[in-house]
Amino acid sequence: MYIGGFQKNSLIDFPGTIACVVFTRGCNFTCPYCHNPGLVAGSAAPKRGGTAVGSGSNHGTPSQSCSPDQEEILKFLDKRKGMIEGVVITGGEPTLQADLVDFIQTVRQMGYKIKLDTNGTAPSALNVLFDQGLVDYLAMDIKTDTDHYPMVMKNPGHLDRVMESILLIMEKAPAYEFRTTCVTPFVTPAIMKNIGKMIRGAASYVLQPCSRNVDMLDPHFAAEDDHFPNADDMAALKTAVLPYVKNTRIR
Numbered sequence: 646m647y648i649g650g651f652q653k654n655s656l657i658d659f660p661g662t663i664a665c666v667v668f669t670r671g672c673n674f675t676c677p678y679c680h681n682p683g684l685v686a687g688s689a690a691p692k693r694g695g696t697a698v699g700s701g702s703n704h705g706t707p708s709q710s711c712s713p714d715q716e717e718i719l720k721f722l723d724k725r726k727g728m729i730e731g732v733v734i735t736g737g738e739p740t741l742q743a744d745l746v747d748f749i750q751t752v753r754q755m756g757y758k759i760k761l762d763t764n765g766t767a768p769s770a771l772n773v774l775f776d777q778g779l780v781d782y783l784a785m786d787i788k789t790d791t792d793h794y795p796m797v798m799k800n801p802g803h804l805d806r807v808m809e810s811i812l813l814i815m816e817k818a819p820a821y822e823f824r825t826t827c828v829t830p831f832v833t834p835a836i837m838k839n840i841g842k843m844i845r846g847a848a849s850y851v852l853q854p855c856s857r858n859v860d861m862l863d864p865h866f867a868a869e870d871d872h873f874p875n876a877d878d879m880a881a882l883k884t885a886v887l888p889y890v891k892n893t894r895i896r
Contacts, residue, residue, distance in 0.1 A: 668681070775813070796831065832882065
């Protein structure tokens with residue numbers, strides 16, 4: 646895989662599991678508030694090495710030295726058996742990696758649990774992972790409602806794939822959460838109601854305020870105060886979605 650960063654230890658990214666985090670390069674979204682602009686800009690083609698990048702809103706900072714390649718990560722995992730329990734694969738968008746399944750199979754054969762983060766644009770890849778029992782936990786980012794998704798997608802025609810992934814995850818994922826980084830104009834109380842309808846009855850939904858003091862794909866986006874919700878705004882967003890997803894919480 647084309648790896649853009651690696652975090653050796655995390656206690657917060659994989660619920661109930663001590664894990665490391667693998668960051669893949671390449672993404673098919675263009676969210677202006679993205680906290681991993683280096684990963685988004687990178688190709689999803691396999692390549693050895695590369696420059697590590699800053700963390701996203703849900704992860705610690707990857708290694709700031711030269712990013713390890715796949716072989717180095719596997720060697721690290723072999724040495725850490727019994728100390729680390731799981732591997733989080735995030736990005737970027739991991740499902741763009743052609744050898745994702747092979748990598749996960751190798752890691753699982755070493756005895757590790759797998760958590761995958763995805764934007765949901767590759768339901769066929771998710772279906773393979775579920776059918777082969779290769780994922781223990783899945784987190785899917787819900788960016789906004791269906792009317793506003795074209796604002797963040799390189800290919801708006803992939804919206805159908807997002808909706809298909811939502812249904813597939815709710816049906817087949819052994820454990821999962823949907824999550825939304827809350828930032829206007831992509832998330833408002835009215836939009837949140839529509840998102841609630843999209844994921845009605847989901848097992849878990851996490852809202853997280855968008856961090857401001859980080860590198861973003863669009864540096865000008867951070868300059869506008871009204872993009873970033875305060876505590877009262879977050880409470881209002883949660884209230885808007887609770888009729889549809891009872892297990893909604895703010896992280």
